[in-house]
Amino acid sequence: MSDMRPFTPQDMSLQPPALTPDYRSSRLRAPSHKLLSLEQGAGELTGPTFGHDIIGPNDNDLIINYAAPGAAAIGEQIMVHGYLLDEDARPVSQALLEFWQANAGGRYRHKKDGYLAPLDPNFGGCGRTITDETGYFSFRTVRPGPYPWPNGGNDWRPAHIHFSCFGQGWAQRLITQMYFEGDPHIPLCPIVQTIADPKAIDRLTARLDMAHTVPMGFRAFRFDIVLRGRMSTLFENKLEGN
Amino acid sequence: MSCSQSASQTAGPYVHIGCTPRVAGLKNMYGGNDLGADIFPPNVAGRKIVISGQIFDGAGDPVLDAMLEFWQADASGRYGANGPCGGWARRAVDPEAGRYELHTILPAATADEAAHVKVWVVARGINLGLHTRIYFEDEPQGHDPILAATNEPSRRSTLIAKRSGDDAYIFNIHLQGDKETVFLNV
Numbered sequence: 225m226s227d228m229r230p231f232t233p234q235d236m237s238l239q240p241p242a243l244t245p246d247y248r249s250s251r252l253r254a255p256s257h258k259l260l261s262l263e264q265g266a267g268e269l270t271g272p273t274f275g276h277d278i279i280g281p282n283d284n285d286l287i288i289n290y291a292a293p294g295a296a297a298i299g300e301q302i303m304v305h306g307y308l309l310d311e312d313a314r315p316v317s318q319a320l321l322e323f324w325q326a327n328a329g330g331r332y333r334h335k336k337d338g339y340l341a342p343l344d345p346n347f348g349g350c351g352r353t354i355t356d357e358t359g360y361f362s363f364r365t366v367r368p369g370p371y372p373w374p375n376g377g378n379d380w381r382p383a384h385i386h387f388s389c390f391g392q393g394w395a396q397r398l399i400t401q402m403y404f405e406g407d408p409h410i411p412l413c414p415i416v417q418t419i420a421d422p423k424a425i426d427r428l429t430a431r432l433d434m435a436h437t438v439p440m441g442f443r444a445f446r447f448d449i450v451l452r453g454r455m456s457t458l459f460e461n462k463l464e465g466n
Numbered sequence: 467m468s469c470s471q472s473a474s475q476t477a478g479p480y481v482h483i484g485c486t487p488r489v490a491g492l493k494n495m496y497g498g499n500d501l502g503a504d505i506f507p508p509n510v511a512g513r514k515i516v517i518s519g520q521i522f523d524g525a526g527d528p529v530l531d532a533m534l535e536f537w538q539a540d541a542s543g544r545y546g547a548n549g550p551c552g553g554w555a556r557r558a559v560d561p562e563a564g565r566y567e568l569h570t571i572l573p574a575a576t577a578d579e580a581a582h583v584k585v586w587v588v589a590r591g592i593n594l595g596l597h598t599r600i601y602f603e604d605e606p607q608g609h610d611p612i613l614a615a616t617n618e619p620s621r622r623s624t625l626i627a628k629r630s631g632d633d634a635y636i637f638n639i640h641l642q643g644d645k646e647t648v649f650l651n652v
Contacts, residue, residue: 235470239474240473242593250591250592253590253642254524255596255646260612262612262652265579267537267579270545270546272553275550280496280497290495309469311467312469313469322484332480334480350492352484388484388485399474399476399481424473428475449472450470451471
């Protein structure tokens, strides 16, 4: 029997607003009406589930999952690991996580990315995994490079990895980005700065994890993701209207 | 609550690399299969329909880099009852016209809600994924709470797919402007 308690609301003091003019693309893509609140029903409390059978043995190893046999992606080899939790620190298990990123030079394998950094023939930039019963996940990759992007000025994205997260219900669906501790572009980036709360930005920043860094191997970075939790009772989430 | 929820960040223009790598041109990633290509197993019961449309920005231009996800009940009104991820699909809009097309079955109404398909929209320039719903113009709307709360006809009509053929519906999404779609705080 699945948990049918409603999810806690999105915390709009932590989430970015729709319209963030310094991030130019939001200007014509931000709805101007207030979101219509609704009472969560069966369809918000449930969501798609994914079995381990969809995951291939190298899906969580971006260093080799697009590489020719015996070859590897170029760049600083890292492991990213952490826990998918909810707001009550409960593990979100059996959840699909998908990742995508630029290569070590800051170039995406995408026909619309024309940045001068070369493609790496052995790097696709895409991976996925399913969290275990403790919410734990890990994957290997190369550290992505920072890159410039058209936003009206001299804008550079900090090195980042995109994360797509499924939880236990449709209402928990989340896409976010992970940054790296100490990156000087974090405070300069208009996309990062769509988030007003510095602590919320800090929580999207992975930490160097020497305890899991492999000597003469690869460095580890720790990154936890927190999805919306559950209300304590069934009827707290009222329809508020438009 | 002991943890703070993670903030959303835009899916960016390259979301297709991570979520629909086959469409993005990553040859043979995940065996060449994108998740969510089929919303239900082929033998699922129900009336087969096709929903298609485009996404537009506030200037009326099609959005060419969006990804949509869909989640719906089956023809008995049940969610998640047709195998893992049955009732769920995702689409990259096509990069030339920003079109999507979903072959599915008509969902049943539930006790509280009229028949609808849930939609989640992400793209460059969207900081927090946008939720909306596709209702159907020729299905009873009953006392659906979302339709009841959107009592202004021009707003309500943004949630209702228009029939364009025997089993075909059109549902366009307008992110901003006079025709702005009603988006939901789920």
